Amino acid sequence: MKLILKLIAGIVAGIIIGLTQIEFLTRLLLTVSDIFGQFIGFMIPLIILFFIASGVSQLGGESGKMVGYTVGLAYTSTLLAGIAAFIVAITVMPFISAGGTPPEEGGGLEAFFSFEIAPLMGVITALVLAFVFGISMAKLQSGILIKVFDEGRAIVELIIRKVIIPFLPVYIAGIFAGLAAEGTVFETLRIFGLVLVTAIATHWVWIIIQYTVAGTVTKRNPFALIKTMLPAYFTALGTMSSAATIPVTLRQAKQNKVREEVANFSVPLGATIHLSGSVITIVTCSVAVMSVLDGYSIPSIFEIIPVIAMLGIIMIAAPGVPGGAIMAALGILTSMLGFSEAAIGLMIALYMAQDSFGTGANVTGDGAIALLVDKIVTKKTAA
Numbered sequence: 001m002k003l004i005l006k007l008i009a010g011i012v013a014g015i016i017i018g019l020t021q022i023e024f025l026t027r028l029l030l031t032v033s034d035i036f037g038q039f040i041g042f043m044i045p046l047i048i049l050f051f052i053a054s055g056v057s058q059l060g061g062e063s064g065k066m067v068g069y070t071v072g073l074a075y076t077s078t079l080l081a082g083i084a085a086f087i088v089a090i091t092v093m094p095f096i097s098a099g100g101t102p103p104e105e106g107g108g109l110e111a112f113f114s115f116e117i118a119p120l121m122g123v124i125t126a127l128v129l130a131f132v133f134g135i136s137m138a139k140l141q142s143g144i145l146i147k148v149f150d151e152g153r154a155i156v157e158l159i160i161r162k163v164i165i166p167f168l169p170v171y172i173a174g175i176f177a178g179l180a181a182e183g184t185v186f187e188t189l190r191i192f193g194l195v196l197v198t199a200i201a202t203h204w205v206w207i208i209i210q211y212t213v214a215g216t217v218t219k220r221n222p223f224a225l226i227k228t229m230l231p232a233y234f235t236a237l238g239t240m241s242s243a244a245t246i247p248v249t250l251r252q253a254k255q256n257k258v259r260e261e262v263a264n265f266s267v268p269l270g271a272t273i274h275l276s277g278s279v280i281t282i283v284t285c286s287v288a289v290m291s292v293l294d295g296y297s298i299p300s301i302f303e304i305i306p307v308i309a310m311l312g313i314i315m316i317a318a319p320g321v322p323g324g325a326i327m328a329a330l331g332i333l334t335s336m337l338g339f340s341e342a343a344i345g346l347m348i349a350l351y352m353a354q355d356s357f358g359t360g361a362n363v364t365g366d367g368a369i370a371l372l373v374d375k376i377v378t379k380k381t382a383a
Contacts, residue, residue: 007352010169011176018180026177033174036167037341038117043159044331045119045126048314050152051328052127056134057146069373070266074274075312077365081206081276082283082308083301088202089195089287090298096194096288124335127314160327168348175345188292188346195288196354199281203361206276210368217375228256229367236360242271245363253370262374270366275315277361278325282311285350286333289343299337307336325358326351 017025121129137146179188207226215222232249236242246268253263283304290296299307315328326348333339333347351358 006169007172007349010171010173011349014173014176015180017173018177021181026181029170029174029177031174033171033178033345034341035115035117036171036174037344038115040164040327040330040344041334042117042119043156043164044327044334045121046152047156047160047324047328048126048331049121049130050149050156051324052130052314053134053137053149054146054153056131057137057149066262066265066373066377067269069376070269070369071273073369073372074270077210077274077276077369078279078312079308082279082311083305084206085199085202085280085283086287086301086304086308088198089284092198093195093287093291093298096191096198096291122335126331127310157324160324164327168352171345172349175342175349178342191288191292192346192350195284195350199284199354200357202280202284203277203357206280207361207364207368210276210365214368214371218371225256225367225371226364228252229364232367233360233364236363237356240356240359242274242359242362242366245359246271249363249366253367256367256371258367258370258374259378262377263370266370266373267366270369271363274366274369275312275325275362276365277358278315278329279308279311280361281351281354281358282326282329282333282347283308285347286337286339288350289339289346290337292346293340293343296338296343307332310336326355 014029017029133145133149136142137149208222211222211225214220215225229249229252232245232252235248236245249271250263250267253267254260258266287298290298310332311329314332315325330339330344330347333344339347
C-alpha cells in the first residue's frame with residue numbers, strides 16, 4: 001500500500017509539473033525517466049535469464065507426474081485467462097475510449113539529453129539460455145551452477161526491490177509530466193481508471209470459472225470453496241506477493257480438503273507458475289495502452305495468443321517479488337508488441353496500481369489448481 005501511495009504521489013506531482021508548464025522541471029523529469037527507462041531495458045534480459053533458469057532448475061527433484069499435472073493445469077489456466085481478458089478488453093475498450101483523443105508520442109517537451117544502455121543480450125536469447133541452463137541443471141543436479149543462478153536471481157531481486165521499485169514513482173512522474181504537457185493526461189487517467197475496474201472484474205469472473213470447474217470435478221459447491229480461500233485472497237492484497245502468501249494459501253487449501261501431501265507440493269509450485277491474475281491485468285492494460293497511444297493497432301486474437309503463451313512462460317518465478325511479473329513481461333511487450341518507453345511507463349503505472357488484486361487472483365486460483373491435482377492424483381492412484 002505504501003508503494004501504491006507513492007505511485008499516486010508521483011502521478012500527481014508529474015501532472016502538476018506538466019500542467020504548470022515549468023519547462024526546466026518537466027524536461028528534468030523526462031531526462032530522468034529516459035535514463036531510468038534505459039536501465040530497465042538493460043535489466044529485462046537479466047530478469048528473464050535468472051528468474052526462469054533458477055525456477056526451472058528447482059523442478060528437477062520433484063515427482064515427475066505431479067509436476068506435470070500442476071504445471072499443465074496452471075499454464076492452461078494462465079493461457080485461457082489471457083485469451084478471455086483479451087476478448088473482454090477489445091469488447092469494452094471502444095466504449096471506454098469513445099470520444100478520446102490519443103496522445104502522440106514525442107509530441108511535447110523533450111529530455112535534456114539521452115543515451116543508450118545496451119542490454120547484454122536480446123529477450124529471446126535470454127529466454128533460450130534460461131531454458132537451456134535451467135533444464136540442464138535440473139537433469140544434472142549441478143550444485144555449483146544452480147547456486148550461481150540462484151545467487152544471480154537474488155541479485156536481480158535485490159535490484160528490483162532496492163532500485164527499480166523505489167525509483168518507480170519518479171519514473172512514472174516523468175511519464176505523466178509529459179502527458180500533462182501534451183494536454184492529454186486527464187483523458188488518459190479517465191480511460192485507465194475504467195480499465196482497472198475492468199481488469200479486477202475479469203479477475204473475479206475467472207476465479208468463479210476456475211472454482212466452477214474444480215467444484216464440478218470434485219462435486220462440491222464452488223462458492224463454498226471460494227469462501228474458504230478468501231483469507232488467502234485478502235492476505236495477497238496486503239503482501240502483493242504470491243510467495244509471501246504461501247502459508248495462508250496452504251492452510252486454506254487444506255481446509256478445502258486437499259490432501260496435505262498434494263497441497264504441500266502444488267500450492268508452492270502454483271505460487272511460482274500460476275499467473276492467471278497477472279496475465280489478465282497485463283493483457284487488459286496492454287490493450288488499453290495501445291488504444292490510448294497513437295501509432296498502435298490492436299492485434300487480432302490469433303496474433304495475441306503467442307504473446308499470451310510467452311507471457312505465461314517468461315514470468316516463471318517472478319511472483320515472489322512485488323511487481324516482478326510486469327518487470328519480466330516488459331521484454332515480451334517490447335519485442336512482440338513493439339511497446340515504446342512511453343508505453344512501458346504507462347504499463348508499469350497501470351500494473352502496479354492493481355498488482356495486489358492480480359496477486360489475489362493468482363493465489364486464489366492456486367487453491368482451485370490444488371483441488372484438481374488432488375482429484376487427478378487420487379483417481380490415478382485408485383486406478
